[in-house]
Amino acid sequence: MKDKIPPEIAERLEWETARPNSHDPDPQFPGVKRIHYTAQECEDCDATVIDRHVHIRQYQVPTAHWRKYCPTCQHFWNPTTDEFDIPQAQANAWFRNYYRKYKDNK
Secondary structure, eight states, X not given: OGGGSOHHHHTTEEEOOOOTTOSXXXXXSOOEEEEOOOOEEOTTTOOEESSOOOEEEEEOSSSSEEEEEETTTTXXXXXXXXXXXXXXXXXXXXXXXXXXXXXXXX
């Protein structure tokens, strides 16, 4: 299994040790104990992050819609600029106004 992992990924993995009752030093199904991430610059907020992730959540008010949130820069995704550049209060106002206009045009 370890042979099938690309070397650039395998060098960042820390494997679990074999069980003490195992005669084989390499267990049949080794588990990954830890992944060592490299620091990179965030594509959206230009901050240096180690483990970047984005929260995507479905909101129900004013109607069902999805929002993206970057916990590193603590901003929401702005649909008009296509970047993470608005705080929660502005995101609430933007989506409320957008769906109000959408509802009025129906």
